[in-house]
Amino acid sequence: MADIHVEEFYKDVAIALVQLYGAFPRRVNLFVEDIAGPDEPDEFGLHSKRHMACFGALLWLEEEGLLRYVDTIRQEALDQAVLSHAAFVRLSAPAPVELNRRLNQDQAHAGDHLPPSVQEDLSTHIHLIRKALKTGHSGRISQVVQATFFADDKH
Structure with missing residues (x-):
């Protein structure tokens, strides 16, 4: 912790x-x-x-x-x-697939039926930050912010 x-x-x-x-x-x-x-x-x-x-x-x-x-x-x-x-560019960019999966385990495959443009919007860093804030879970918030700005810059 x-x-x-x-x-x-x-x-x-x-x-x-x-x-x-x-x-x-x-x-x-x-x-x-x-x-x-x-x-x-x-x-x-x-x-x-x-x-x-x-x-x-x-x-x-x-x-x-x-x-x-x-x-x-x-x-x-x-x-x-x-x-x-x-x-702005980083927040608008899609987050790594593994981060999306980890944070959306409770909703596995829920987004599979959405149009690709909506799926893309829901996979951005800013969406994951908003979602983490809604949970109020400090570990999840920390994980998403770290992944957004402090991870390697490969994308």
Whole structure:
């Protein structure tokens, strides 16, 4: 089992990517509270570790070339964020067949009767990320995000 902060990182990344993909190509403000949940700064105005970890994950996505933004809004949001070309292409690409099979074991052959174009849409990385988020299972979310961005770049 991964450390909790790593699992939260994967979940934060997944939520941010889904939000940005859903708005693409529009630029949107990406709010930490929409990703990590509400946060009340302490008496000194400092955010919680959880809030700052999420904010750090968003900054990391930019540093790794997965998104762009114009500015930060304090430590609350990224102003005018948009997916990078590389992130958009990767999220839109079909995931490896073995990953699709592993994540869809409970629905084996359910998609066999769908038109090929629908089957193709359901096999993309972004669809698998959305599906993993719906389950709420941190291991599945971690697995899908890792497969999307941190696996070898053979496709």
